[in-house]
Amino acid sequence: MTTLVVGAGLLGLCTARSLLARGETVRVLEAREAVALETSYANGGMLTPSLPEPWNDPGVHRHLAASLFDPKSAMKLHLHAVPSLFFWGISFLRNSAPSRYFRACEDNFRLASYSLQQTQAVTRELNLQYSQSSGGTLSVFRSERDLNAKKVVADRLAALGMRYSLLDGAGIVALEPSLADVRQKLVAGMHFRDDEFGDAQKFCVALADALTTSGVSIDTGMQVAEIVQSNGRVTGVRVGNESIAADRIVLAAGPDSRQLLRSLGISLPVQPAKGYSVTIDVSGIAGTPRIPVLDDSMHAGVTPLDHRLRLVGTAEFTGFRKQIDQVRVDNLFDLLHALFPSVDARIDRKKALPWAGLRPMSADGKPIIGSTPIDGLFLNTGHGHLGWSMAMGSAELLADLMQGLAPAIDSGPFSFSGR
Numbered sequence: 562m563t564t565l566v567v568g569a570g571l572l573g574l575c576t577a578r579s580l581l582a583r584g585e586t587v588r589v590l591e592a593r594e595a596v597a598l599e600t601s602y603a604n605g606g607m608l609t610p611s612l613p614e615p616w617n618d619p620g621v622h623r624h625l626a627a628s629l630f631d632p633k634s635a636m637k638l639h640l641h642a643v644p645s646l647f648f649w650g651i652s653f654l655r656n657s658a659p660s661r662y663f664r665a666c667e668d669n670f671r672l673a674s675y676s677l678q679q680t681q682a683v684t685r686e687l688n689l690q691y692s693q694s695s696g697g698t699l700s701v702f703r704s705e706r707d708l709n710a711k712k713v714v715a716d717r718l719a720a721l722g723m724r725y726s727l728l729d730g731a732g733i734v735a736l737e738p739s740l741a742d743v744r745q746k747l748v749a750g751m752h753f754r755d756d757e758f759g760d761a762q763k764f765c766v767a768l769a770d771a772l773t774t775s776g777v778s779i780d781t782g783m784q785v786a787e788i789v790q791s792n793g794r795v796t797g798v799r800v801g802n803e804s805i806a807a808d809r810i811v812l813a814a815g816p817d818s819r820q821l822l823r824s825l826g827i828s829l830p831v832q833p834a835k836g837y838s839v840t841i842d843v844s845g846i847a848g849t850p851r852i853p854v855l856d857d858s859m860h861a862g863v864t865p866l867d868h869r870l871r872l873v874g875t876a877e878f879t880g881f882r883k884q885i886d887q888v889r890v891d892n893l894f895d896l897l898h899a900l901f902p903s904v905d906a907r908i909d910r911k912k913a914l915p916w917a918g919l920r921p922m923s924a925d926g927k928p929i930i931g932s933t934p935i936d937g938l939f940l941n942t943g944h945g946h947l948g949w950s951m952a953m954g955s956a957e958l959l960a961d962l963m964q965g966l967a968p969a970i971d972s973g974p975f976s977f978s979g980r
């Protein structure tokens with residue numbers, strides 16, 4: 562039985578790995594000229610079970626409405642995108658009800674925790690190198706209000722096994738001396754010691770190499786134009802004029818998944834949420850952070866990746882436009898200045914590499930993993946801002962479901978039905 566995986570980003574490649582590990586024959590089709598050139602390319606690199614909150618937190622409607630008129634808003638809705646977001650947007654707002662929001666936090670936490678273990682296991686087994694590091698992540702807070710909001714979620718997750726330490730100014734600087742300059746501006750910090758970090762694109766390239774060595778064919782430059790079905794069962798895909806037969810198909814095409822399902826009459830509640838990163842070579846510059854630092858009030862973070870620093874954040878609802886807006890890039894430099902002013906003073910901003918990617922954002926903030934109403938067609942997408950944190954676990958979950966095995970965690974919250 563051959564399974565075609567559509568998309569060679571984090572989710573597609575991890576899915577291929579999990580199916581291969583269960584003895585399946587897998588072929589991956591990727592539209593771009595290499596793997597991980599879309600959303601998995603230059604993300605924040607954080608593997609964070611500690612950050613499972615969907616972005617539609619209670620009160621999100623006020624932020625989105627205000628963002629229409631604020632070019633610097635951390636989460637920005639663009640007026641031109643409103644019509645295309647209409648039905649998805651209603652569901653996005655409906656899911657911001659506190660009960661749904663907190664349930665999604667817990668579901669995402671369970672999946673991300675499981676995923677971290679699976680990422681560690683695959684990394685060990687295949688000896689993957691991707692500038693990875695452990696040591697946790699540090700969230701810093703500039704107001705009691707922000708701190709208290711995060712504590713509400715953190716305490717719920719602590720009951721599920723998440724470990725964190727609350728830090729005062731001295732504790733923050735002891736953990737991360739690079740924050741000494743700004744210590745007075747921070748009211749507290751939280752250290753999530755089980756989190757890890759690493760370069761997702763390097764992980765994808767290393768994993769793709771290992772898969773290819775094990776006989777998986779990863780075909781690039783293959784844009785799937787259509788998923789073909791007959792009598793309610795998939796039969797293959799069409800790429801240009803070529804028909805490729807398959808017994809089963811896993812759609813892991815990130816934000817493009819929605820479009821591919823439309824001709825099958827399936828409406829996927831996923832929309833693109835654009836985010837930015839800026840990567841800076843900091844070789845030879847002292848005072849850079851050791852672990853990722855998230856500035857809760859600025860909704861952005863800084864991740865060390867070897868000799869580089871990656872600034873990351875912001876969400877824009879602006880359809881599929883990937884153009885880089887300098888205002889958003891400047892927001893990230895503002896973050897660097899606000900956290901590490903002496904590093905900012907020593908870098909050459911003109912040499913920094915800005916990037917924008919489209920997060921596949923589901924309306925309820927949880928990924929969509931499992932079967933569809935069409936026999937043989939499976940989904941692994943909609944991971945939003947948590948696709949790196951959840952990739953390996955999502956793949957394992959899906960592969961178990963496809964083989965009729967009992968998954969290690971409850972798959973119910975992520976199933977397509979009822980979404």
Ligand SMILES: Cc1cc2nc3c(=O)[nH]c(=O)nc-3n(C[C@H](O)[C@H](O)[C@H](O)COP(=O)(O)OP(=O)(O)OC[C@H]3O[C@@H](n4cnc5c(N)ncnc54)[C@H](O)[C@@H]3O)c2cc1C
Nearest residue numbers: 568570571572592600601605607785815836947948949950
């Ligand atoms: C700025 C930013 C920062 C982020 N930071 C983090 C972080 O720190 N931690 C975290 O956990 N997550 C983070 N994320 C989220 C994470 O990067 C995404 O959730 C993840 O990359 C999504 O992976 P994917 O495989 O679903 O999509 P993609 O990486 O986009 O892969 C989909 C692939 O499918 C291909 N494709 C699309 N259509 C077709 C077609 N028709 N035929 C064939 N191939 C097709 C695409 O070319 C692409 O390669 C961040 C995202 C952004 C934008």
